[in-house]
Amino acid sequence: MKMQESLTEELAQSIRAIEDYPKKGITFRDITTLLQKARPFRRAVDALVHPYIGIGLDQIAGIEARGFILGGAIAHQLTAGFVPIRKKGKLPGEKVTIAYSLEYGVDEMEMHRDAIKPGEKVLLVDDLIATGGTAEAAVKLLQEMEADVIAACFVIDLPDLGGRKKIEALGVPVRTLIEFDGD
Ligand code: AMP
Numbered sequence: 001m002k003m004q005e006s007l008t009e010e011l012a013q014s015i016r017a018i019e020d021y022p023k024k025g026i027t028f029r030d031i032t033t034l035l036q037k038a039r040p041f042r043r044a045v046d047a048l049v050h051p052y053i054g055i056g057l058d059q060i061a062g063i064e065a066r067g068f069i070l071g072g073a074i075a076h077q078l079t080a081g082f083v084p085i086r087k088k089g090k091l092p093g094e095k096v097t098i099a100y101s102l103e104y105g106v107d108e109m110e111m112h113r114d115a116i117k118p119g120e121k122v123l124l125v126d127d128l129i130a131t132g133g134t135a136e137a138a139v140k141l142l143q144e145m146e147a148d149v150i151a152a153c154f155v156i157d158l159p160d161l162g163g164r165k166k167i168e169a170l171g172v173p174v175r176t177l178i179e180f181d182g183d
Helices: 007-014 036-051 066-078 132-144 162-167
Strands: 014-017 027-030 059-063 081-087 095-101 106-112 122-131 148-157 174-177
Touching: 007 036, 007 122, 036 066, 036 081, 036 148, 036 174, 059 066, 059 132, 066 081, 066 122, 095 132, 095 174, 122 132, 132 148, 132 162, 148 162, 162 174
Parallel strands: 059 081, 059 122, 122 148, 148 174
Antiparallel strands: 014 027, 081 106, 095 106
């Protein structure tokens, strides 16, 4: 009988590495190959959900776009709401905006001003944390709306890029399921 593979092994086998995408020197960690496999997708969502069962999370905030897929599944499992954090210009209602640094230049992300009520318990979700710039901006946006950001969770950590420390410096614990070396 085949022993059950560990979650880490199953994730490592399901996440595809694409070299030199979106530019030379970057190894893109592609989770579409994880999402299309029912069992590892389910196991990843279950593992992300597990620490937060029964603590009364109000909202799951997902970062566009892969954070929407994971965040929607997590919100369903925890019976929480879902709040999209989107790239500039996509949300129709009154918004709050934050600028953040990318490798070249700056970008902006937005959420609806009325999406979070002060004191609501929020879990931030994305597929991967690299330098942490994206998640840091999202946490600041949520904290500006007086959310109680309980944690930030990601399937993948690239620890060489130091993103975790940036988020922890904002008082938000970080949880990830698998680490890969390099960028
Ligand atoms: P960062 O702001 O550097 O932490 O980058 C995180 C965001 O960029 C996430 O939304 C990721 O989906 C995406 N990202 C950054 N690096 C990679 C990578 N090597 N593979 C896949 N996605 C990445």
